[in-house]
Amino acid sequence: MAVKGGAHQDYNHLDELKKFDDSKMGVKGLVDSGLTSIPRMFVHPTETLSDLKSVARSASQVIPTIDLSGVDSDRRPAIVEQVSHACRKLGFFQIVNHGLPLEVLNRTIAAVKAFHELPTEVKNQWYRRETSTGVAFFSNVDMYKAKAASWRDTLQVRLGPVPSVVDDIPEICRNEILEWSRQASQLVEILMELLCEGLGLNAGKLKEMTFLESKGLVGHYYPHCPQPDLTFGITSHTDPGVLTLLLQDQIGGLQVKHGEEWVEVKPIPGALVINIGDILQILSNDEYKSVDHRVLANPSPDPRVSIAFLHCW
């Protein structure tokens, strides 16, 4: 359906989406073309944008940071208590001293960034919208369903139950992604044990469930946005799976809904962000919360990179 555009031209949203999709250039390609205002297909409805400003001011509204050092020592019950409290109250927490070296974190972010910064004509060989298997590069997974597109591109790599063919992973980030998925999987196992213990269950309960083998990662790239008040990086959503382990760089922009307010997840060097997904909320009988979160469009001149490691989605 054609609707009137702001400049009194006919505007056809679907046509614009298709043109953008067919170009395979992603948002990064648009930015590289030097635009100073965002195309209409990225402008969100006023009612969605009006919620941009409702950010928590109170210092008590913070996402807890949990120190995992000594997780196998007599500190464990205290750690389980903190994890359990965070999952019940906010559905989000950060972890430090989790055993994954800072240089591995930095290397993984740098490799995913390097992929997104490849020339369009190299990157476009991975561009596709069929994301149920293997490796896919795309912009806005939900683009044809959403009211408006958002300011980000994504590289997705399926890691299970059928892992991507190793040679299909772009060489520029292949080793780093494989290493990250190995280390992140081990950490997720530890976290799942803590989450089970926090519910009074056997530590191995979640791992026993074979469907947990479905996993993968999405490496998002949020380029600088010239009009960050008109769009989003990712609109508000909950994660569908069991849990998500997120590695983010230091740019910021991730926010979590708590009551009527949005609480920032402030980047902390070396920290990882954990959040509960819909399946774990259901499995825990609503004890643990799968909460809405979003990412603001990136106002910084530097791009933002984040890598979400998802379980069972």
Ligand SMILES: O=C(O)CCC(=O)C(=O)O
């Ligand atoms: O980029 C982020 O910080 C969050 C990404 C996210 O929410 C997701 O991939 O589900």
Ligand SMILES: [Fe+2]
């Ligand atoms: Fe998410």
